[in-house]
Amino acid sequence: MARVRTALTSPRTRTVVAAVSLASALTLSLSSCGKADMTKQTSPFAAAGGSRSVTLSFGSWVGANANVGVAKYLLEHELGYHVDTTQVDEIPAWDALSQGRIDAILEDWGHPEQEKQYIDEKKTVTDGGTNGVTGHIGWFVPTYWAKAHPDVLDWHNLDKYAGELKTSESGGKGQLLDGSPAYVTNDKALVKNLHLDYHVVFAGSEAAQITQIQQYAKQKKPFLTYWYEPQWLFKQVPMTEVKLPKYTDACAKKGEKDPQSIDCAYPKTPVKKYFNAQFAKGNSDAAKFLKKFRWSNDDQNEVSELIASKGLTPDEAAEKWVHAHPEVWKKWLP
Template sequence: MNTRQRRRVLRTAVALTAGLGLTAVAGCGAAETGKSSSAGSSDTITLTKPSWVGAEANVAVAAYVLENELDYKVNTKQMGEVIAWDALSKGTIDAILEDWGHPEQEKQYVEKSKTVVAGGDLGVTGHIGWFVPKYWADEHPDVTDYKNLNKYADELKTSESGGKGQLLEGSPDYVTFDDAIIKNLDLDLKTVYAGSEAAQITQIQQNYKAEKPFLTYWWTPQWLNAQVELVEVKLPEFKEGCDADPKKVACAYPNTPLQKWLNADFAKDGGKAAEFLKNFKWTAEDQNKVAKMITQDKLSSQEAAKKWVEANKDTVEGWLPK
């Protein structure tokens, strides 16, 4: 699992759709004008649901409140990050609730065409990095400095890493500069994709239980961080602009205040729904609670959202239009 500012810039649109089998969003009459399909003319709100569970938690709670407190119908569409920006501009969807930073799309749709507008902070700060298990870092403290990773490449080899140390990745859909970082820092590593957040979590849990050495692309907030102890590997310090050219990145990922974005017509004419989504703001702790209910407690997204909303009525009340 783009910046923020740690730019969640996509590897390619092809990797997005092919890697996850995501549904491309076809244009319609609203596509040319940027007019939202639901803004001002419908009681149906359409939200994009990204493939990672933290973002799913946002959508679940927002949808529950929209439907049960404000009497809207909510549709969700799972799609890749860049595809979601295109759909938002066209009005095929009304809002993105967790964006990790897409400067090219912001320039195109926010600054130039003005079909997308800011929806405010989500209230959660995200961070991407490289992590190793604490038990391994305790045994080899120097492994937490990237300069020493080549020393441990043999211990990180897998059948999929082609003789190099494996850097475990999640979905090809997620923003990552890791291939460039590996090349530009001359590291004896290879990125290997689990295919999804769930598959990556399974591999982390299996390795952790067996106390195997491993190196993984990972992020916060994430509910799994409360169950496994991971230590971040120190990469060269992030400085503004060091990730401007994706091919030349040789620095750490920044801390990124996660953002919401709305279709411009929906923001203007979407009434209470648009006002609510602008007001929607919670903490990483809240997000992790809902995400854990979905993944570990095996509740449906709706059940998890209902449970959280009923336990946090004061917070929800603050989101509702006055």
């Protein structure tokens, strides 16, 4: 998530750059063109001779893998498409979508600047509607600690516990554990504006953050972490959200003008899909299918846990979920 720190209208975008070869090629292409208008470039996977192919982008968090895994499986097995998938960081993914290098992003947590640029102004990207998931970012503590110290669930009391949350990386302050600096996060601004004795420490990725949380939980240690829903880890490590100052539209508008001024909680966000405009206008079976793709937080968590906790590949997890839930996905078929 290089953060386009677009405040409260864009909660959690979780991304880490660990790309496959296409992602590397995309990064090189995007970085080498400066500010040139790339919207007219064609996709390296453009269908040739009427071939049925589609390219899907996914972020580095496991929920994004779950979406793409299921969509890929059904496009290939039910609709006869060849599907290419590529991991691309969030902002470059919008650029690639605009250029036609990818056809769809299936999970975006809100990037107002990119929406304005590519949907409203260039008209190279189309809003694909929600994928059915409702996302929310917040600050969480382990439930076992919250039960022993219920007042920690009010942000006003966090400084009381800063000493217990110090780590070697937090510089003498309490540690607020975040994932990647590229994720959508308002945490540094919140710590500053709420005058809290905490320091934001980045684990570096969702996987690294999960590992750290699991280690703390195994030892029954207290921790305070940036976290989000939907997320399969809640089943293994129950966590309770700390109540931050209430989210308001006024706070959101203030944050849009100056992200460093944010001083309220993250909103609940309908997670959305976005399509390359030409791909959407073509109204192929793939486009029709992806427009209808819509599932629940529980559905995504089920697939995510199979991938992250049970060790299945996205394709294997998708196959397992598809066989178990025909009542959900058959509605997506054109």
